[in-house]
Amino acid sequence: MTAPVNFQPKAIVFDLLTGLLNSWTVWDASIPSSERHIASGQTWRKHYLDVTYNIPGHTYTPYEDLVRRSAAEIGLSSAAPMSLIKHMDDIKPWAEVPVILEQLRKQGIKLGVVTNCSNELGHRMISNVEKIVREQTEDKEFTFDVTVTAEESGFYKPNPKPYQDALKKLGVEADETLFVAGSSGDIPGASNVGMKVVWNNHVGLERKNNVLPLREGRDLKEALGDTLN
Known part of the structure; x- marks a missing residue:
């Protein structure tokens, strides 16, 4: 389904870790070679998403704890989340x-950006995106107008508050x-607060709802x- 031709938004808000960044390869690379028979990075990342979206009320729990929990629940050792958190700065935008x-x-x-991440990691990765935009384009002063992390908001998406915080800012x-x-x-999450939504489905994820x-x-x-334009 295509967006209405006559809709030109005043603002665009992005998911960070998949909407803008290719974070999937880093999750895969963070699994020790001795554990790759247990799960792929995609399996781990999908389980992390399920864990996050099933938190009661989507109340913020430290992002790093969820990364560790999701790894442990699928049988990975602590080495995988330790490596992932260490190499978050290696995550690059889609080309x-x-x-x-x-x-x-x-x-x-x-x-703007709304991300299910901690303040420290979220702002570091967003700064990296801004730096890459400045390096690869003629816009040498590029920055996002607004950033909202799950830690700042107190809630993970798809709770309405992170989206609403971005709109207010x-x-x-x-x-x-x-x-x-x-x-x-993110599709029903943003839709439920009244935003129009498009999906940058770079990795071919399955839709898990009817929205x-x-x-x-x-x-x-x-x-x-x-x-x-």
Whole structure:
């Protein structure tokens, strides 16, 4: 399903770890070679998502604890989460992201990030994205307008509060805003607060609910569609 051609948002809010970043390869690389018969990085990451989305009320629990818990529950040792947390700075944006963020900024669209992450790790990774955009484009002063972490909000997505916090900081209404989901749970989460939602489904995740995004793409350009001028 495609987004309405005439919808040009005042703001776009992104999921960080899948909507903007290719975090999946780092999860895979963090599993010791001696444990790769137990689970793949994708299996571990999917289980982490399930653990996070099933927290009662989605109340914030330290992100690093959930990473460790999800690893232990599928039989991985503590070495895997220790390696993952250590190498979070190695996570890079999807290849198309820097140019697209530059283009959206030229269009005058406010840009924000809502991430299910701790303050420390979230802001570090967002700073890395900003640095890469500045290095790879002509926008040498690029920064996001707003960042909201789960720790700051007190809740994990898809609880409404992180999305609402971003809207308040951006100074826009929900129906003026497009949310770029990275995982299936973000689709009803952002939709329920009134945002229009597209899904950057780079890794081909299965949809786990009946709420459809306006558009689903296998890269950010395809997901944004007509929003890009």
